Amino acid sequence: MKTTVLDSLNQGLISALKADSSVHLLGEDILDPYGGAFKVTRGCSTAFSMQVIPTPISEAGLAGVTAGMALRGLRPVLEIMFGDFTTLIADQLINHISKFRWMYNDSVTLPLVIRTPMGGRRGYGPTHSQSLEKLFMGVPGLTVLVPANFSVGIHSPGSILENTILNTDSPVLFIENKMQYLQPLLTAETLADFEVDLRYDPTDINQQYPIYCLSIKGAPSAAVTISAYGFCAELARQAQLKLAFEEEIFTELIIPTRLSPFALQPLMDVVARTGKILLIEEGTRSLGWGAEVGTLLAETLGDKLKQVKRLAALETPVPAAVSLETGMLPQQEDIEALLRKMSA
Amino acid sequence: MTLEEDYYRDMLRIRRFEETVLDEFKRGVFSGTTHTSIGQEANAVGVIRQLLPDDIILTNHRCHGHFLAYGGDMRALFAELMGRQTGICGGRGGSQHIHYKNLYSNGVQGGIVPIAVGMALAEKQKKSEAAVVVFIGDGTLGEGVIYEAFNMASLWSAPLLIVVENNHIAQTTPTEYALAGDIRMRFQAFGIPALELDTSSVMEIAGNTFQLMREVHEDYSPRALILNTQRFGPHSKGDDTRSEEVVALLKEQHDPLAIMERQLSSASVSSIRSEVEQEVKAAFETALADPVARMEGRA
Numbered sequence: 001m002k003t004t005v006l007d008s009l010n011q012g013l014i015s016a017l018k019a020d021s022s023v024h025l026l027g028e029d030i031l032d033p034y035g036g037a038f039k040v041t042r043g044c045s046t047a048f049s050m051q052v053i054p055t056p057i058s059e060a061g062l063a064g065v066t067a068g069m070a071l072r073g074l075r076p077v078l079e080i081m082f083g084d085f086t087t088l089i090a091d092q093l094i095n096h097i098s099k100f101r102w103m104y105n106d107s108v109t110l111p112l113v114i115r116t117p118m119g120g121r122r123g124y125g126p127t128h129s130q131s132l133e134k135l136f137m138g139v140p141g142l143t144v145l146v147p148a149n150f151s152v153g154i155h156s157p158g159s160i161l162e163n164t165i166l167n168t169d170s171p172v173l174f175i176e177n178k179m180q181y182l183q184p185l186l187t188a189e190t191l192a193d194f195e196v197d198l199r200y201d202p203t204d205i206n207q208q209y210p211i212y213c214l215s216i217k218g219a220p221s222a223a224v225t226i227s228a229y230g231f232c233a234e235l236a237r238q239a240q241l242k243l244a245f246e247e248e249i250f251t252e253l254i255i256p257t258r259l260s261p262f263a264l265q266p267l268m269d270v271v272a273r274t275g276k277i278l279l280i281e282e283g284t285r286s287l288g289w290g291a292e293v294g295t296l297l298a299e300t301l302g303d304k305l306k307q308v309k310r311l312a313a314l315e316t317p318v319p320a321a322v323s324l325e326t327g328m329l330p331q332q333e334d335i336e337a338l339l340r341k342m343s344a
Numbered sequence: 345m346t347l348e349e350d351y352y353r354d355m356l357r358i359r360r361f362e363e364t365v366l367d368e369f370k371r372g373v374f375s376g377t378t379h380t381s382i383g384q385e386a387n388a389v390g391v392i393r394q395l396l397p398d399d400i401i402l403t404n405h406r407c408h409g410h411f412l413a414y415g416g417d418m419r420a421l422f423a424e425l426m427g428r429q430t431g432i433c434g435g436r437g438g439s440q441h442i443h444y445k446n447l448y449s450n451g452v453q454g455g456i457v458p459i460a461v462g463m464a465l466a467e468k469q470k471k472s473e474a475a476v477v478v479f480i481g482d483g484t485l486g487e488g489v490i491y492e493a494f495n496m497a498s499l500w501s502a503p504l505l506i507v508v509e510n511n512h513i514a515q516t517t518p519t520e521y522a523l524a525g526d527i528r529m530r531f532q533a534f535g536i537p538a539l540e541l542d543t544s545s546v547m548e549i550a551g552n553t554f555q556l557m558r559e560v561h562e563d564y565s566p567r568a569l570i571l572n573t574q575r576f577g578p579h580s581k582g583d584d585t586r587s588e589e590v591v592a593l594l595k596e597q598h599d600p601l602a603i604m605e606r607q608l609s610s611a612s613v614s615s616i617r618s619e620v621e622q623e624v625k626a627a628f629e630t631a632l633a634d635p636v637a638r639m640e641g642r643a
């Protein structure tokens with residue numbers, strides 16, 4: 001059995017609970033044998049019954065409760081069953097949790113991790129399929145993380161989660177993805193066709209949030225840079241592989257694991273070389289991550305930047321019907337088509 | 345000093361601090377907004393003086409009195425309201441966003457209640473024996489998140505005292521325009537015993553709070569205290585929609601300071617008054633001379 005992203009996150013939680021008794025897990029339906037709607041917390045309540053608290057359906061209240069726990073020295077981890085429900089914790093996140101440290105003149109710490117799965121492609125429809133992380137990016141005092149499906153070097157989704165739970169002093173929104181859960185973790189062996197370069201933002205002093213730079217091994221220099229995160233990063237990697245081997249179109253793929261505050265620097269020299277960037281996200285296109293990163297690149301690279309393209313979801317709710325949802329969300333074929341055009 | 349004199353002095357410190365703030369606002373010494381608790385001083389002093397040293401306070405926009413009753417430094421509060429580096433939070437928070445020792449305030453109605461529950465649960469988990477008090481107004485009973493919090497406080501036996509300062513008005517909206525049913529029943533629905541007091545006597549509030557806090561500490565479970573009180577000042581500054589006669593009548597009947605003054609000798613009242621006057625004046629002047637807060641980061 002291959003280790004999946006889900007297994008890795010589950011192991012990360014279990015290791016964190018084991019390492020520090022101040023770590024507490026809260027969430028709806030997280031008790032065994034069910035183990036959470038997506039099973040990320042499976043086994044936790046059995047092994048650490050004192051640290052796992054099943055809760056009522058009270059997202060806003062729970063965000064506040066875990067914030068209070070964090071302000072008083074515990075390390076709570078809150079699961080929000082579907083990312084769509086982060087709208088219910090917006091007041092706590094924006095007006096309370098992310099503000100306390102700065103507003104109180106750095107006199108408190110708030111080590112809270114709120115985990116939640118975003119994303120569609122399962123036919124769950126308009127209120128259970130969204131990628132809402134853009135609502136929380138750029139909120140001062142809030143870190144937004146997103147794991148990648150790699151186990152390369154010292155980092156895996158689980159290790160990033162575990163380290164964050166055990167070491168953060170500030171609130172973190174940890175964005176998982178429903179499709180990514182089932183992906184096998186890619187290792188140096190399974191990534192044999194790729195050159196994988198790990199970079200870090202200079203502000204990430206402890207090098208906790210890797211930025212993966214993927215290019216095809218032995219390939220000529222890339223024509224286009226791609227950047228994507230979450231499940232879309234895997235779609236981009238598949239497209240990158242296919243175009244390289246079938247059409248000799250070579251690209252570099254940059255996958256960040258920290259979306260906010262955003263680390264531009266490691267992207268910059270790659271984009272400076274190709275002059276072309278394709279930014280991919282699963283949320284709706286306007287006023288989102290791609291818009292911000294594209295602007296940052298334009299501001300810093302000036303006329304070294306020749307082309308910026310964004311690929312994202314259409315500006316509608318996420319439809320339930322498979323045919324509609326497929327048309328609404330970015331697909332691998334869309335990435336390939338754009339790369340063909342951009343590299344021409 | 346007797347306990348009565350002590351409480352009287354604490355209430356007077358709040359009164360004179362806030363009167364100074366309102367006066368000086370007109371002169372432009374302060375900017376932004378502020379909410380004074382003139383008329384409600386007995387709640388702050390009566391409740392907070394019953395807390396044990398490790399207990400925790402969560403408070404709201406109307407928090408100056410809670411801070412001062414908790415032992416917060418008057419100059420630091422003036423300085424915070426004036427945007428000085430020496431302010432409680434270096435000017436970052438201002439009037440309604442402060443943190444000092446175990447007191448935390450925030451300016452969004454309702455959100456502090458679940459945070460109070462989480463703090464109470466954390467203290468229980470750490471076996472620290474500290475309890476939490478959270479202050480909310482009657483208008484805040486309209487916020488949904490507090491009921492999620494009441495439910496969890498009761499469900500998980502949080503050592504928490506919820507104090508409702510029912511001043512019968514929320515900004516300009518009289519309680520009867522906004523509140524259905526009975527406040528006590530809202531707590532009882534969650535299995536939280538609630539006591540309602542109709543008084544501006546600090547001694548009465550103190551005695552009852554002492555008992556409630558003992559229950560909270562001993563039973564490790566939440567209690568609620570509903571304090572029917574009166575606000576004599578504007579909601580913020582110059583925004584009182586009530587007539588002067590109505591407010592004057594409230595003051596005549598419910599002034600916590602006047603109630604205490606009747607019980608104290610005139611000699612001790614006047615000596616406390618001059619002591620407080622000096623303190624307020626010195627704190628104000630020191631804060632005024634303190635350096636203005638500066639923002640860093642813009643290149």
Ligand SMILES: Cc1ncc(C[n+]2csc(CCOP(=O)(O)OP(=O)(O)O)c2C)c(N)n1
Pocket residue numbers: 405406451452453454480481482483484485509511513514515579
């Ligand atoms: C969520 C939210 N809505 C509105 C406001 C604006 N506001 C500040 S105080 C206040 C009235 C609050 O009334 P109450 O809870 O009775 O407290 P009081 O001001 O009477 O002490 C309002 C509407 C706010 N701060 N937060």
Ligand SMILES: [Mg+2]
Pocket residue numbers: 481482483509510511512513514515
């Ligand atoms: Mg009120």
